Amino acid sequence: MSALRVAIAQVDSTVGDFTGNADRIRSVVTDAVSGGAELILCPHMALTGYPLGDLARSAAFQAQAEATLALLARELPPHATVVLGTLGGDEEGRPFPKAVVVRDGAVVQHPRPAAGPGNDAIGQVITVQGYRFGVASGMDLTGDAGSSLDGAGLDGLLLLYASPFEIGHRAARDRLRRACAGQLRVPLFAANLVGGQDDLVFDGDSCATDRDGAVVVRAPAFREHVLLVDFDGEVRAAEPGYTEPPEPDPVGDIYEAVTLGLRDYARKNGFQRAILGLSGGIDSAVVAVIACDAIGAENVTAISMPSAYSSQHSRDDAAALADATGLDYRVQPIRSLVDAVQAELALRGVAEENLQARLRGLVLMAISNSEGGLVLAPGNKSELAVGYSTIYGDAVGGYAPIRDVLKTMVWQLANWRNAQARERGEPEPIPQNTITKPASAELRPDQQDSDTLPEYDVLDALLHGYLGERRSAAELVSAGFDRHTVQRVIRLIAGAEWKRRQYPLGPRVTSWALDRDFHVPVTSAWQEQID
């Protein structure tokens, strides 16, 4: 048999944007066919976007998916075979994801649901130019993805994913693919979505492997790409001058993921601009630079809102960041607002601290209401875990870019981004002083985070152990954490659930994102004992 050119289309679909998604698929397929491709793979649910939540149950949504598919099929180049993920509905209207095969203007293979709604679509076989391929489609396909096809005399397996980024996920997918290939002993062709959808960021990482499952050709992560592969029983790159993308950098990957997450959240929700408070501290600095990278510094408004307790160095650091990035920088002191409220309410202590944060939130929302623009919340995962934030204050916003990033990683992101700038011969966007000074909310005189919380290296290690690894309090004490600190942090985590429930969404970058992966009752008397 002659060699077959396969195109693996790593596309950024938008939920419910049938016209846009179909246009994108048609354009990508047309280009790929011009480039000689005869078989084109598009990811799981590429036509509908993913995940759909309750939209999937809408009969009108299912009907629109079918109508769009039929129309698209007629518009795709004839003779090419396109395998693409979309949504179907069974006789009772229950939704199921499916992988369809389009050729010569029509859907030629149209599987029925396998094991009920929401399950992976696994087990078809298609033939292209004499080669037999199995097809499997799902969110995170397991090493068993091809097991139902064992013995089907396959030449290759097509895997359609909608698999989101998380730290370590690429290596995990590689392992699962080796297990899968090890079972069938055929090359794999894997197409994954790319782009942000609410709290998920699809990283792409599409690839083709040899019959051991070792990657031969891999697409760049975090952007749209069409990977061209030639197949004659063995796989080889068909792009001229193809080179393997660099090994993933754990810090850089997180930076890219949250930046893409914000860019797509803004674009897909129709925001041209973003607005945030810029305190001079590390969290808002990193969020500001992410926003500049995501949508352009000229579209980012950063407001310095000093109160009586804001230090001069913080104001200087905020101004320095504005200079370095070129974002739209404004100063709106809140002292007169604080005074007006205090004349009426005379607040003290935590109430006075929260007042400042809430007036800042009010200013940001007022600017958003007046000028348009997406308000960004600067909270990090360490804060979110223990509730070290002011609800309706610094917690306001439509998107929270670093809500799944621990504080220690926020500093690493800052250093990574500054190093990138140095490599490119650009000025460092984040002032060194912002990175090196002790963290402080600056809501009372000489306040530091460490007055209230453990040092962040301890706190983050504890959070990772308790929430990420689900170790018990007793195990953490045995591992060397201070008993009192463990008890206190665990209590803070439980007490902050009500605030987490009301926090803006933001990109998930770990396997233990708060809310999606860790969800406890607000009302709970449970106190874990250490004995």
Place this chain on the structure above:
Amino acid sequence: MSALRVAIAQVDSTVGDFTGNADRIRSVVTDAVSGGAELILCPHMALTGYPLGDLARSAAFQAQAEATLALLARELPPHATVVLGTLGGDEEGRPFPKAVVVRDGAVVQHPRPAAGPGNDAIGQVITVQGYRFGVASGMDLTGDAGSSLDGAGLDGLLLLYASPFEIGHRAARDRLRRACAGQLRVPLFAANLVGGQDDLVFDGDSCATDRDGAVVVRAPAFREHVLLVDFDGEVRAAEPGYTEPPEPDPVGDIYEAVTLGLRDYARKNGFQRAILGLSGGIDSAVVAVIACDAIGAENVTAISMPSAYSSQHSRDDAAALADATGLDYRVQPIRSLVDAVQAELALRGVAEENLQARLRGLVLMAISNSEGGLVLAPGNKSELAVGYSTIYGDAVGGYAPIRDVLKTMVWQLANWRNAQARERGEPEPIPQNTITKPASAELRPDQQDSDTLPEYDVLDALLHGYLGERRSAAELVSAGFDRHTVQRVIRLIAGAEWKRRQYPLGPRVTSWALDRDFHVPVTSAWQEQID
């Protein structure tokens, strides 16, 4: 065989409060045994509380559940048989609910998980005084609950529930029990939890039926109760002077459910007091009266916060409600705060409207931070569906008592509660003017809700059709709704998802609560067409 006295204990457990839950069960069982009971049923997960979310996966939590059970077993009266729901863990630490049988100081039956974590525990048989009973335990047991026991020569079936209130749920349970009894042809003994747990309110509704599944004895809803039943093959009430509780009143049931939900949220989370803004409008009036009924008027602080656009009648109505109920009433004008912000920001239009709502939210949170107390958000389901509220303004709070109550039902609740007062010879708590005047947010001159929204009878019918019955836009137009109104409301629903995600939790009273039962992506381009 002699007659057996059975006690069905409808208890209000708290999640994770092992000591409190065990104390309660011990006390109830001891009393029941004093009253002659030999078999005592406690609901599904009565020892742990329900639902547990990720707490169930904690090895420490599972271990504490086992330790508490062992301790409780030793403290229960000997010779009585207690069937009780709790949590177990399998060898790999996966949680499973289970029904255990305690007798003579020990757990005598301890089932293994049936069909994996989270599933109902169904299929045991126990013998008490010669009578053979099947046991099934779960959240909402189906008519098939006894199917695996068919032919086991049973005399009765014990059903342990953790089944929450929703409109029509009692009738649905009665139907399912008739189906279940119809299969086995034996009487049923059903014990359900009662009380609030985050967004769920368990209504009790425990009962015993004849062999057709028709209820013979039923516990009162929405409060703890021990139902005593004698059984000699047939079921009869063992309480002296037992009378069947009145037929459920759909409006009264909702009022009782949200009141119990708030009472338990406050009690279980350690709040003695509640705080809310009292505008003179219907929503805050109903929430204020619910709060008074839930925790006592003396523990409710209601703040009137007039701005330039607040009408005199609204202020009068708020004061009248305060007089009628005796709650702690305060007036805190926000005009000087609005002026201070406007001197800096000069906001217009929606930004100016939202400013007033946000300053009110800020005042409520400041009082909560200063004095303690749970802030109540007054938003109703119609508002929440279409986003007719100010995020970080009237949406602030820890609990939102009427978030699952449509606006038209809010008026019905007001009328129902006033009628209750008249029946008891008390003054009506809610001023008639608050009920009869047109709804208005009073954020600009002469504003009315109907400027922006369809009339509420139309809006609520549309919401019920689209969200509750999941009818398509085209079906709704065919059913007589105005095409333009349908399109607009559907668009508003989609656009408000981001606000719903940040809204405080509150009691679920329908099968289509926003968030728990209806969850769409924030990022979505889907627009349902009508053709």
